[in-house]
Amino acid sequence: MVRAAVTGRSLSSLGDTDLSRWRRWRTAAALATVVDVLAFALLHSTDLGLERAHAGAFVTAMLVATVLLGRTAMPCPRSMLLLIVALAYPLHAGVLSLLASHFGPLAASVPAALAAALTLLLGLSAFADNARGQDFSVAAPLAIAYLLVLRLIYLGQLELAPQxxxxxxxxxxxxxxxxxxxxxxxxxxxxxxxxxxxxxxxxxxxxxxxxxxxxxxxxxxxxxxxxxxxxxxxxxxxxxxxxxxxxxxxxxxxxxxxxxxxxxxxxxxxxxxxxxxxxxxxxxxxxxxxxxxxxxxxxxxxxxxxxxxxxxxxxxxxxxxxxxxxxxxxxxxxxxxxxxxxxxxxxxxxxxxxxxxxxxxxxxxxxxxxxxxxxxxxxxxxxxxxxxxxxxxxxxxxxxxxxxxxxxxxxxxxxxxxxxxxxxxxxxxxxxxxxxxxxxxxxxxxxxxxxxxxxxxxxxxxxxxxxxxxxxxxxxxxxxxxxxxxxxxGLFYYPVWGLAGVRAHHHYLQMGWRDLRRQVQEIEEQVLQETGRRPAIVGLDKHNTADEMAFYDPRGDGARDTASRHLFYDEKALMYEQWFRPAAFAGQDLIVVAPARDELNDPRIAAAATRLGPIQTLTAHKNGIAVGTYHARVVYGYRPPTPAPRQ
Structure with a gap:
């Protein structure tokens, strides 16, 4: 996409051959859009699932476009056409996944097909004139625009990193x-x-x-x-x-x-x-x-x-x-x-x-x-x-x-x-x-x-x-x-869709935090029903767990009652130490969440509890796949530790 640029001539100044080629590109892109939508509707009506339906429709549409382009209308080598198609695919998938939950898969397939066809058309234009070499006057803006659009489509579909x-x-x-x-x-x-x-x-x-x-x-x-x-x-x-x-x-x-x-x-x-x-x-x-x-x-x-x-x-x-x-x-x-x-x-x-x-x-x-x-x-x-x-x-x-x-x-x-x-x-x-x-x-x-x-x-x-x-x-x-x-x-398509059925998510990024917080919320509702008091949440590390528990709190008030390890340990927790003083939680029930089970058996947690609940194992899922395991335990009647005397 970033190799060659068009000459900047207007369509009216193009020769007959160039004008014919441009019309052929438009025809190929338009028919690819129609084929994409129809193929998706057909495949989605079966039990293939959304991922396979979108992949099948895209491949069918691109094959049709390639046949229509033929050798005479191809402005670039086949390898470059493959690159353009490879860039169109994650854009096609991102538009579909973004809109499907709001308007339904069939309606979302139309803008997805249009996005892929437009990528194909602009990509062909960027390669149309190799004679000027690495001019970049068209290719650079197109590449930057592609990366910008990709961001805008996917950023809301990716979980926040803890930081x-x-x-x-x-x-x-x-x-x-x-x-x-x-x-x-x-x-x-x-x-x-x-x-x-x-x-x-x-x-x-x-x-x-x-x-x-x-x-x-x-x-x-x-x-x-x-x-x-x-x-x-x-x-x-x-x-x-x-x-x-x-x-x-x-x-x-x-x-x-x-x-x-x-x-x-x-x-x-x-x-x-x-x-x-x-x-x-x-x-x-x-x-x-x-x-x-x-x-x-x-x-x-x-x-x-x-x-x-x-x-x-x-x-x-x-x-x-x-x-x-x-x-x-x-x-x-x-x-x-x-x-x-x-x-x-x-x-x-x-x-x-x-x-x-x-x-x-x-x-x-x-x-x-x-x-x-x-x-x-x-x-x-x-x-x-x-x-x-x-x-x-x-x-x-x-x-x-x-x-x-x-x-x-x-x-x-x-x-x-x-x-x-x-x-x-x-x-x-x-x-x-x-x-x-x-x-x-x-x-x-x-x-x-x-x-x-x-x-x-x-x-x-x-x-x-x-x-x-x-x-x-x-x-x-x-x-x-x-x-x-x-x-x-790697950064956009895979975290949302996986790749060829594989969805092994990183423990820091795309950890299934939303699903994990939902399970913690179920424990929270159980404690509320049992005691009549709503418990606070504590992430038992420096701040990562607390960050995600606060953001993905389904009640929307996680920033007010989600603290970190400083409630139990004399260890750094950055701004959490200033936002949440241990004394403010005295007598309150807490749900402590940690990645390792042994952390919940720490004597310092027991010393700060009037009573301890059992350790519960929580398996976080993303896209139906188990991606991580955390553990939670209820601390009833929290007792803040006595501060060590200053030397």
Whole structure:
């Protein structure tokens, strides 16, 4: 889908052969739609089941379309047609599963068939003209649109990951700060939930942040290297693993990446483009980034480093515009400062000295380096060799204020900007990994600065370029095809539909939380009938179980009465320790839920109970398949443990 683009000619200017081919595509797509709907109606009337009926109808429709296209109307090799069909299938399935529960399978089969036919038609158009090579002017927008539509169709059909449910709980306890993260993720979720409830609206801000990130990546790349590079950079931002993932799961990384990309755009204009007002945009972006995640502080650190090492930028250290941008960033971030003052600097300490001090030193540089390969892909790592070479030329109007007398000096400054805004944050995490554990996604936003450099390696190299340039140019498109297929089937289709009858769900994702919470609710109703008191729920781990029990509470009030392990153990439970004090549950009945049976026999649980109920085994199901086992036990008459005296 991302290999070739149409020439941009209007249909009226096409030759007779091209016009005939276009009409044949439309006819094939239209007939495929009709065949799809009729075949589905026929197959669904039997006892095949929804999954087999939709698969059979889709295959039949695509075979009919292929026959109608024939060799003369085929704008691409058979392998490329197979790719288009493979991309259409999860879209077809997603539309069907999304609408079937609301309108019935037969009615849902019509838009599903239309979605598949439209994918086929647009895919053929994207491959229609191979003569221009890797132009990407049509293919890149189509690929990005495909990934966006795929998100919008599937996001409401996938269970929340525990971390997402935790941030949803943030939104149920709105504040200007939290222990382990700044508050923007909670604010965004709360605003989205004002539009509706459910998984889709929890994740909607992530999709919007992803779109904002793409827009600023394209704008930054356009300023740095021109329009062609901007399209390729946006395509990489849409498909490389980290950047794709932040637009699927709602975490602080989503608004962080959007703010980071915006900051790069405005800082590039301020430092290299001479736009004084750009400092104000940079200040807003940095402030928003700091409201997302504290690692955003590395952007102003890199800005200061660039202003020191770049001679023309040193005078800006005294610029009132630069300091005005810094003041704006501080004002936007002010709510977090206020919260920390009110809570004895708890969040700053948690993310700083206290976090490092409480952990045993651990060498994880190898994990850090492995995460770079995972986030950029091996091909992206190879493409980093182009970092010393600036991509393209500065043709954007925003940089016309820069004196053009010394093009070489301008190229060096552009290269220095990319290097500093990549290496300064990267070296901070690399140094931290020498003595502390690092997580694979921490460096994700750092790579926004190098996307234009990676995008430059996607274009067909000139005669003087080396073997590596040619390898990179040939390899990017197949890699992007593979990544898009992996996302479409691995992250969307498989969790909802399974694959060839196999539905082995991951213990963290798609655990059957809704079904598990339904079973816990049955225990809750039994306790209420027995005692006349409604019990609270306790997840016996750091926060994952409590997160899911709260979100999937069928009564809708789980955020008010679902606590974590700190009610029994002197162990960390993050914000649950502040939301739910043990003393507030004194005398109340609790349903304790844990993944391991032995955890419910812990003496500390018995010591906190007036009476204990039997341990019950709960098997969670998803799509009729057993996917996990949990255990529950009722604690009658909870007695909070006596706090240990402080030393």
């Amino acid at each position: 997402e449910a935790y941030y949803w709980n943030y939104a149920q306890h709105l504040d200007i700060g939290y222990l382990d993260h700044p508050p923007l993720v909670a604010w965004l979720i709360a605003m989205s939930l004002a539009l509706g409830q459910g998984e889709f609206f929890v994740r909607l801000p992530a999709v919007l942040a992803w779109a904002v990130m793409l827009a600023f990546v394209a704008a930054f790349a356009h300023d740095l290297a021109g329009r062609g590079n901007a399209l390729r950079s946006a395509l990489l931002a849409a498909t490389l693993p980290f950047f794709f993932g932040i637009g699927v799961l709602m975490t602080p990384d989503a608004p962080l990446a959007a703010a980071w990309a915006a900051a790069l755009f405005w800082l590039h204009r301020a430092l290299l483009g001479g736009r004084q007002t750009a400092w104000l945009g940079a200040g807003v972006a940095i402030g928003i980034g700091m409201l997302s995640k504290y690692s955003m502080v590395l952007v102003p650190a890199a800005t200061l480093a660039f202003m020191i090492v770049d001679a023309p930028s040193r005078r800006l250290l005294l610029s009132p515009w630069a300091w005005g941008g810094a003041l704006i960033a501080l004002l936007v971030f002010a709510p977090v400062i206020v919260w920390n003052i009110q809570h004895d600097w708890a969040s700053f300490a948690f993310q700083g000295a206290r976090r490092l001090g409480e952990r045993t030193p651990q060498f994880s540089l190898h994990v850090f380096l492995g995460s770079v390969v995972l986030l950029l892909t091996p091909l992206g790592v190879l493409a980093l060799w182009r970092l010393p070479r600036p991509p393209g030329g500065m043709t954007s109007p925003c940089l016309q204020a820069v004196p053009a007398a010394d093009a070489a000096a301008l190229a060096r400054r552009r290269r220095l900007f990319v290097l500093v805004f990549t290496l300064v944050p990267l070296l901070v995490f690399a140094a931290a990994s020498i003595r502390a554990e690092t997580k694979f996604h921490w460096t994700g936003p750092i790579w926004l600065a190098v996307l234009p450099t990676l995008a430059a390696t996607m274009s067909r190299p000139g005669l003087g370029e080396g073997t590596l340039d040619r390898l990179l140019a040939r390899s990017w498109v197949p890699l992007l095809h593979v990544l898009i297929l992996v996302y479409a089937y």
